[in-house]
Amino acid sequence: MSFTLSRQFAETEDRNDPLAPYRRLFPPAAERIYLAGNSLGLWSERAEQSLMAVLESWRHHGVDGWSHGPYPWFDLSERLGRLMVPLVGANPHEVIVTGSTTVNLHQLLATFYRPRGRRIKILTDSLAFPSDIYAIKSHITLHGLTVEEALIEVASPDGLTLDENAVIQAMTDDVALVILPSVLFVSGQRLDMATLTAAAHDRGILIGFDLAHSVGIMPHQLSAWGVDFAFWCTYKYLNGGPGSVGALYVADRHLPKTPGLAGWFSSDKAVQFDMAHTLVPSSDAGAFQIGTPHILSLAPLMGSLEMFREIPIETIRDKSLRLTRYLMDLVNHRLADRGFRIVTPLQDARRGGHVALAHPDAIRISKALKARQVIPDYRPPRIIRLAPSPLYTTYQDVWDTVNHLWEIMEYREYERYSPEREVVS
Numbered sequence: 001m002s003f004t005l006s007r008q009f010a011e012t013e014d015r016n017d018p019l020a021p022y023r024r025l026f027p028p029a030a031e032r033i034y035l036a037g038n039s040l041g042l043w044s045e046r047a048e049q050s051l052m053a054v055l056e057s058w059r060h061h062g063v064d065g066w067s068h069g070p071y072p073w074f075d076l077s078e079r080l081g082r083l084m085v086p087l088v089g090a091n092p093h094e095v096i097v098t099g100s101t102t103v104n105l106h107q108l109l110a111t112f113y114r115p116r117g118r119r120i121k122i123l124t125d126s127l128a129f130p131s132d133i134y135a136i137k138s139h140i141t142l143h144g145l146t147v148e149e150a151l152i153e154v155a156s157p158d159g160l161t162l163d164e165n166a167v168i169q170a171m172t173d174d175v176a177l178v179i180l181p182s183v184l185f186v187s188g189q190r191l192d193m194a195t196l197t198a199a200a201h202d203r204g205i206l207i208g209f210d211l212a213h214s215v216g217i218m219p220h221q222l223s224a225w226g227v228d229f230a231f232w233c234t235y236k237y238l239n240g241g242p243g244s245v246g247a248l249y250v251a252d253r254h255l256p257k258t259p260g261l262a263g264w265f266s267s268d269k270a271v272q273f274d275m276a277h278t279l280v281p282s283s284d285a286g287a288f289q290i291g292t293p294h295i296l297s298l299a300p301l302m303g304s305l306e307m308f309r310e311i312p313i314e315t316i317r318d319k320s321l322r323l324t325r326y327l328m329d330l331v332n333h334r335l336a337d338r339g340f341r342i343v344t345p346l347q348d349a350r351r352g353g354h355v356a357l358a359h360p361d362a363i364r365i366s367k368a369l370k371a372r373q374v375i376p377d378y379r380p381p382r383i384i385r386l387a388p389s390p391l392y393t394t395y396q397d398v399w400d401t402v403n404h405l406w407e408i409m410e411y412r413e414y415e416r417y418s419p420e421r422e423v424v425s
């Protein structure tokens with residue numbers, strides 16, 4: 001066995017890892033091998049500290065917490081938006097922390113989907129996250145159109161990945177809007193957002209991306225690529241906690257813009273408390289907020305985003321790629337002939353932060369991993385997703401995971417588990 005496949009290699013990599021000190025800030029990472037950070041990132045001490053600070057501010061200041069204390073709540077969404085700017089490659093006024101992935105997509109569809117004449121269609125893909133499809137269908141029907149006439153879901157050649165050329169070919173002159181994921185949630189394929197954006201614009205089509213599976217794990221250049229809008233969550237690689245507030249980006253050239261769904265937090269902050277019945281929308285992305293920010297669901301994110309302020313996103317991407325490459329190498333060498341197939345693209349530029357393994361016994365293997373305190377998740381069709389999170393996953397975690405898989409297969413341990421799905425996974 002070559003040195004790179006040995007556990008000593010993993011130990012050496014961990015010793016040389018510039019992000020190693022951050023793992024100590026995530027105590028649960030030492031209690032199990034947590035590889036579900038692409039679903040819900042782990043609790044950190046920093047997140048707890050900022051949550052406690054907000055609770056203390058509420059206790060101490062009451063209603064004055066909106067304007068007093070270490071983190072006044074009134075413009076917290078804007079300030080957190082600015083912390084997010086380096087992660088998505090935008091200008092500060094283009095980003096706001098608000099809503100959730102799905103709610104933000106509703107807001108952006110309400111704002112940017114304007115079917116006119118022949119251009120009535122929304123182009124998306126057959127592998128998109130279901131919530132995005134439900135939101136898109138809602139807006140099509142709200143416009144009095146049928147899904148059959150106005151939705152294009154580009155087919156996948158293999159049920160797991162997309163061919164970007166096929167997506168571009170589907171950008172016909174009846175398409176008004178393209179909505180795509182940056183990284184496919186099952187296979188982990190990363191789409192070429194720059195090329196897709198240029199192709200959409202060449203054809204006079206607006207384009208927006210769901211960044212749920214790429215934010216916090218890789219750099220983006222939304223402004224430079226010319227993306228019209230984007231939306232994402234903060235509870236995966238950004239570790240904001242369950243249900244933490246999401247975020248969105250709207251390109252400068254679309255600002256100022258009246259939001260499709262307005263509320264009093266869409267207001268220009270200088271006049272919001274005039275309580276007038278005519279909305280004066282904020283001139284920046286803050287206009288796409290609706291009601292009172294969910295401060296308790298923003299609070300942990302403040303502490304969590306401090307870590308991202310300290311670390312260049314390129315350093316995170318570098319470790320992420322090294323971890324996933326190492327994982328795939330180990331799977332190829334140690335689990336050959338065990339029925340696994342890596343469905344995530346092997347090229348660095350074409351994959352996101354997780355590795356997806358197809359196996360006929362994926363559910364039972366996932367359960368056997370969990371029983372060994374290794375936390376993956378399962379997604380149809382027969383996919384085990386493994387997401388190393390650079391702030392807290394070690395190379396030794398990766399080596400140990402593959403070793404657990406080897407033992408589970410060697411001793412047929414997975415046969416002890418039922419193939420029934422769990423309700424939430």
Ligand SMILES: Cc1ncc(COP(=O)(O)O)c(C=O)c1O
Nearest residue numbers: 100101102129131185210212233
């Ligand atoms: C790609 C993608 N889009 C949308 C969602 C829905 O996010 P939310 O439930 O926060 O609206 C998720 C995750 O749940 C997701 O992974």
Ligand SMILES: Nc1c(O)cccc1C(=O)C[C@H](N)C(=O)O
Nearest residue numbers: 038039040185186212379424425
């Ligand atoms: N948002 C989630 C939830 O509320 C419960 C369980 C899982 C989730 C997820 O985020 C799953 C995730 N979007 C996925 O990639 O499958």
